[in-house]
Amino acid sequence: MRVFGRQAESAAAFHRHNQELFEAGSRAQFVSGLIQPALMFVANLGYVVVAVAGGLRVASGALTIGEVQAFVQYARTFSGPLSNVGSLSGLVQAGIASSERVAELLAVPEEAPDPLHPVRPAARGHVAFHDVSFRHASGPPVIEHLSLEVRPGQRAAVVGPTGAGKTTLVNLLMRFHEVTGGRITLDGVDLTAMTRADLRSVVGMVPQDTWLFDGTIADNIAYGATRPTAEQVARAARLACVDRPLDTVIGEDGGGLSAGERQLIAIARAFLADPAVLVLDEATSSVDTRTEARVLRAMRQLSEGRTCFVIAHRPAAISGADVVISMTAPERDDRNPRIGVGDA
Known part of the structure; x- marks a missing residue:
């Protein structure tokens, strides 16, 4: 707000919304506070009507005092629950609003369950897309009729402008999204025929937005393996050019580290x-050029003999790729993205 000089506009918008909230809250409190006195007035009015009418009937000899007393007690018994309902009107309205939100949450489609008899991948790294299409629940197609093959040990570079669907492509491979058409196979096995845990145990990902947790840097690096030794953690840190001491304690989401340092820990x-x-996925977008060169050399060593998908804008990050997947963002009058696949 200070950089763009928006203090006055932001303060005015806050005052406007705050005033709307004040007026809505005042009306709600007034109506809620009016209900119970109104019900009590009706109940007391009924009591007066019963007492007056009963007194006149007693005077004429049509009723006895006991019968009138019984009518008065019935009127009191009937009006008591109505007064209680009036006092709970505010809670009832809040409950209705909450139930609508719960209904929206329950209406979200559940994640497809894992197969009862899953097939474990052979972990060779042969990835193939067979006439794959994908679109979000409400929106234009993101990918249509994509077929490509990446053999074990090959490097596939995914290039294209922002918003063309590069990250969506690898999200389909990780089954963060489910394809809406076609199928994806890993070592000849359909991804839907294996459990998500088995799939993600053989596919490693360095996302564009890194996620770290409270603990030491060594703890965050060791999260990527099962019972690693201290030597293995230190070697991974050296390869990723992590210069900070491994026993450094960091906060939630990498508090105290720069974006580049968090990215290096994710690479390690x-x-x-x-x-x-x-x-x-843009694994070196937040590091300087010198560190990027060092990390890319380590990545090339890491990718030796394994399948590698690289999403990047910088030419240095995709040099030496065997397959180039070029994704073009849709034009204003064309809602379908264009995808080209070719050998590097």
Whole structure:
């Protein structure tokens, strides 16, 4: 707000929304506070009507005092629950609003369950897309009729402008999204025929947005493997050019580290996991050029003998690729993205 000089506009917008909230809250409190007194007035009015009418009937000899007393007690008994309902009107309205939100959450489609008899991948790294199409629940197609093959040990570079669907492509490989048409196979096995845990145990990913947790840097790196030794963690840190001491304690989401340092820790985690298929989504976008060159050399060593998908804008990150997947963002009058696949 200060950089763009928006203090006055932001303060005015806050005051406007705050005033709307004040007026809505005042009306709600007034109506809620009016209900119970209104019900009590009706109940007391009924009591007066019963007492007056009963007194006149007693005077004429049509009723006895006991019968009138019974009518008065019935009127009191009937009006009590109505007063209680009036006092709970605010809670009832809040409950209705909450139930609508719960209904929206329950209406979200569930994740497709894993197969009852899953097939475990052979972990050779042969990835193939067979006439794959994908679109979000409400929106234009993101990918249509894509077929490509990446053999074990090959490097596939995914290039294209921002918003062309590069990250969506690897999200389909990781089954973060489900394809809406066609199928994807790993070593000849359809991804839907294996469990998500088995799939992600052989596919390592360095996302564009890194995720770290409270603990030491060594703990965050070791998260990518099962019971790694201290030597293995230190070697992964060296390959990823992590210069900070491994016993440095960091905060939630990497608090205290720069974006580049967080990215290097995520790369070291992928090094330690040693997967059969490696996915690098803008893995060096937040590091300087000198560090990038060092990390890219380490990545080339890591990708030796394994399938590697590299998403990057910088030419240095995709040099030496065997397959280039070029994705073009849709034009204004064309909602379908264009995808080209070719050998490097």
